Amino acid sequence: MRFLVMVMATWLTGCSFAFVHGPPPRHREMPAFRCTASPALPIVDTVIGGGQVLSALVYAAISEQAWNDAYNGNPPFDRSVAVAVNAVTAALFFGSAIYGYSTTSDCRVARNQAAARLGPPPAAAPYPPGAPPYGPPGLSPPPPYAPPSVPPTVPPPAAPPGISP
Secondary structure (H helix, E strand, C coil), X not given: CHHHHHHHHHHHCCHHHHHCCCCCCCHHHCCCCCCCCCCHHHHHHHHHHHHHHHHHHHHHHCCHHHHHHHCCCCCXXXXXXXXXXXXXXXXXXXXXXXXXXXXXXXXXXXXXXXXHHXXXXXXXXXXXXXXXXXXCCCCCCCCCCCCCCCCCCCCCCCCCCCCCC
């Protein structure tokens, strides 16, 4: 049971530690590789770490009487323990965020280097002669737009019945 709690605590105290992967060690020799370039998980770690800091500050700021009243006079642990646990958890999340920001930055740099090594992507193949650059073969191109040479004539409005012009 204790081992399971330790494993869960490790996984829950930093998304970046668990899910952010940097470029492989020999990425300079590889034409393609996978790594985590998005800073989404380090941002999540930062937000959760900030929440842990706020919790620690709230627990530190309230009185012992308010702490006891919150648990009907029978708190499960001391208020100083809650402050310490929240502070340590915040440090773990911030450490995970720092690791995540650094690793995702390394990934983006490695990907840019790989793109520079490989050069620009090949140009798109031109359309074969006689093939239209739109739609499936066999469709004729749309007619070119030509404005009317003579403006359309609009007949004058008819006079209402009973009124002569």
